[in-house]
Amino acid sequence: MKTLEEIGEREAIRIIQSILSKGGEAVGIGDDCAAFEINGKYLLISTDMITASTHIPKGMTPWEIGWFIAAINFSDIAAKGGDILGMVLSLGLPANVSEDFLVSIIEGADACARSYKTSIVGGDTKEDKELTLCGTVFGMVPREHFIGRKGAEVGDIVAVTGYLGKAAAGFFALQKGYNKKDLTKDLFQPTPRVLEGIRLGELKIIHSSMDISDGLSSSLYQLSEINEVGFEIWLDSIPISDKLMAVCDSQECIDDGILHFGGDYELLLILPEDKFLEAKHELELFGTNLTKIGRVREDSDILIKNRRGVYSILPDLGYEHFKHR
Amino acid sequence: MKTLEEIGEREAIRIIQSILSKGGEAVGIGDDCAAFEINGKYLLISTDMITASTHIPKGMTPWEIGWFIAAINFSDIAAKGGDILGMVLSLGLPANVSEDFLVSIIEGADACARSYKTSIVGGDTKEDKELTLCGTVFGMVPREHFIGRKGAEVGDIVAVTGYLGKAAAGFFALQKGYNKKDLTKDLFQPTPRVLEGIRLGELKIIHSSMDISDGLSSSLYQLSEINEVGFEIWLDSIPISDKLMAVCDSQECIDDGILHFGGDYELLLILPEDKFLEAKHELELFGTNLTKIGRVREDSDILIKNRRGVYSILPDLGYEHFKHR
Numbered sequence: 007m008k009t010l011e012e013i014g015e016r017e018a019i020r021i022i023q024s025i026l027s028k029g030g031e032a033v034g035i036g037d038d039c040a041a042f043e044i045n046g047k048y049l050l051i052s053t054d055m056i057t058a059s060t061h062i063p064k065g066m067t068p069w070e071i072g073w074f075i076a077a078i079n080f081s082d083i084a085a086k087g088g089d090i091l092g093m094v095l096s097l098g099l100p101a102n103v104s105e106d107f108l109v110s111i112i113e114g115a116d117a118c119a120r121s122y123k124t125s126i127v128g129g130d131t132k133e134d135k136e137l138t139l140c141g142t143v144f145g146m147v148p149r150e151h152f153i154g155r156k157g158a159e160v161g162d163i164v165a166v167t168g169y170l171g172k173a174a175a176g177f178f179a180l181q182k183g184y185n186k187k188d189l190t191k192d193l194f195q196p197t198p199r200v201l202e203g204i205r206l207g208e209l210k211i212i213h214s215s216m217d218i219s220d221g222l223s224s225s226l227y228q229l230s231e232i233n234e235v236g237f238e239i240w241l242d243s244i245p246i247s248d249k250l251m252a253v254c255d256s257q258e259c260i261d262d263g264i265l266h267f268g269g270d271y272e273l274l275l276i277l278p279e280d281k282f283l284e285a286k287h288e289l290e291l292f293g294t295n296l297t298k299i300g301r302v303r304e305d306s307d308i309l310i311k312n313r314r315g316v317y318s319i320l321p322d323l324g325y326e327h328f329k330h331r
Numbered sequence: 332m333k334t335l336e337e338i339g340e341r342e343a344i345r346i347i348q349s350i351l352s353k354g355g356e357a358v359g360i361g362d363d364c365a366a367f368e369i370n371g372k373y374l375l376i377s378t379d380m381i382t383a384s385t386h387i388p389k390g391m392t393p394w395e396i397g398w399f400i401a402a403i404n405f406s407d408i409a410a411k412g413g414d415i416l417g418m419v420l421s422l423g424l425p426a427n428v429s430e431d432f433l434v435s436i437i438e439g440a441d442a443c444a445r446s447y448k449t450s451i452v453g454g455d456t457k458e459d460k461e462l463t464l465c466g467t468v469f470g471m472v473p474r475e476h477f478i479g480r481k482g483a484e485v486g487d488i489v490a491v492t493g494y495l496g497k498a499a500a501g502f503f504a505l506q507k508g509y510n511k512k513d514l515t516k517d518l519f520q521p522t523p524r525v526l527e528g529i530r531l532g533e534l535k536i537i538h539s540s541m542d543i544s545d546g547l548s549s550s551l552y553q554l555s556e557i558n559e560v561g562f563e564i565w566l567d568s569i570p571i572s573d574k575l576m577a578v579c580d581s582q583e584c585i586d587d588g589i590l591h592f593g594g595d596y597e598l599l600l601i602l603p604e605d606k607f608l609e610a611k612h613e614l615e616l617f618g619t620n621l622t623k624i625g626r627v628r629e630d631s632d633i634l635i636k637n638r639r640g641v642y643s644i645l646p647d648l649g650y651e652h653f654k655h656r
Contacts, residue, residue, distance in 0.1 A: 011426040025437045029450025040452035045370050055421040057459045096380040101336040112350045125354025127365035134382045140421045140465035
């Protein structure tokens with residue numbers, strides 16, 4: 007009998023998916039959020055859990071931990087074009103945790119909720135050997151504004167919001183012992199694209215969307231499977247975070263940061279080429295850039311065009327829990 | 332600086348509540364569910380976390396663990412008169428957990444969901460030092476059928492569904508080394524009162540409701556605080572589980588089991604005396620009994636009338652996390 011360490015997170019999720027019965031949901035497991043139809047709108051639900059050993063690097067303050075669990079949940083609603091109604095937050099806490107630590111976590115989560123004009127409306131606290139936070143966010147989106155993961159069409163273009171490698175920059179900086187707050191800020195305090203997501207939904211031009219929390223390569227493999235298409239990605243076109251450039255001292259470091267490193271809560275979007283400028287223009291109103299980085303292919307290969315113009319298969323190196331890279 | 336062990340779960344929750352900003356919710360922290368108004372209905376949300384060290388006694392199978400996390404979440408919707416839309420389930424799992432163990436947890440949760448005609452629609456899996464399950468359930472209830480915790484009136488009666496001490500019987504049986512499946516069934520595989528809750532909501536006669544997962548005394552103290560009333564409870568009237576009678580060899584054991592022991596997912600209801608028979612009759616249609624056990628008092632004392640007819644203050648001995656009794 008295999009352990010989770012041997013099968014990895016994605017196989018575990020496949021097993022879970024194969025067991026669960028379908029209920030009244032319009033969209034179920036396999037998308038960023040589940041969706042239920044209520045009076046012509048979709049109620050969106052998503053949940054994310056973080057644990058000390060997998061998601062909470064040393065140096066992250068309790069305030070940032072609180073912000074982080076809220077932000078990564080909000081990002082799932084953002085990726086579907088939804089507006090956030092609220093979030094519940096459960097905490098598994100070691101008994102020797104101080105009152106101050108708890109207060110800071112809650113203040114961080116509350117600050118994140120407030121900055122997206124929403125709130126934490128409930129939760130649970132339990133004793134746990136390891137610090138464990140579980141957030142569940144829910145939101146609403148008019149059904150016709152909902153952007154699922156499924157919907158990519160051959161010939162569509164692939165685009166990303168913002169710059170990639172911001173979280174990687176923070177992680178690499180910590181590894182190298184640089185202790186500058188501005189380098190770790192995007193890793194510890196990500197800013198989900200909530201207003202951008204709502205606007206993109208309203209435009210009704212995005213065929214497929216997900217957040218790239220697991221890294222670009224992993225996200226592309228997930229979209230490839232659900233859409234039964236492939237992609238070509240142009241390495242030269244990927245918008246690179248200034249911070250990553252500052253931290254890396256090799257091209258390999260930069261490429262790893264933008265292709266395979268998780269933690270950038272940007273949106274990965276698939277849309278018709280002739281709608282790209284409209285989307286780009288709309289996001290500029292929020293101060294957010296949108297960059298074309300590739301194209302949808304008919305066969306299922308995911309190719310990367312390197313800086314010398316040569317195509318090869320993009321490996322799927324995104325972070326996977328239980329399995330250790 | 333105090334630790335959570337020193338302040339206890341209820342004080343921790345008070346601290347959390349004092350920090351969080353209010354958002355658009357109609358009902359927030361302090362009730363079984365948060366509620367948001369959507370088109371004249373309430374969207375209900377509740378979350379529960381369980382961890383190996385606090386909620387998963389030895390002898391509980393992974394299938395039962397899965398059932399349990401679903402059942403205790405459903406119970407919170409039941410207590411508000413709501414119908415369940417679905418649940419998301421996050422799992423924190425040690426890396427050495429077997430595939431079989433995971434499959435059984437999911438099968439248990441799915442079985443519970445199916446038996447209440449709902450489904451598990453999403454989740455997350457993360458590595459954790461300790462087995463940790465976090466469920467978030469959501470449901471709907473017409474606004475006029477919603478039953479909050481607040482609403483008790485002086486002179487109302489206090490009633491409970493079913494029999495108390497079923498979970499205590501299982502716990503005591505395990506302590507004594509009795510290993511009979513029928514004694515632990517109610518502890519490991521509780522049956523939330525979902526259909527009963529919906530019907531009670533429709534009747535529009537219940538002033539206040541909560542589930543008594545934390546034990547009767549603890550639940551009464553919580554209702555007392557939120558309603559600014561007291562209670563008198565008649566020990567002789569409390570319906571006692573046959574299993575508790577079979578396991579206990581003293582009156583103290585029985586009284587502890589029905590008054591202070593958590594884990595019975597029955598409903599604690601407060602309603603006008605002249606509506607009691609109507610409620611009782613309606614619940615009989617589901618094969619569920621309803622028993623009058625006390626009355627709402629004007630001052631804030633919570634009194635217990637013992638089997639000799641003598642009144643005294645009922646101590647608040649319900650289980651509290653972090654603090655150890």
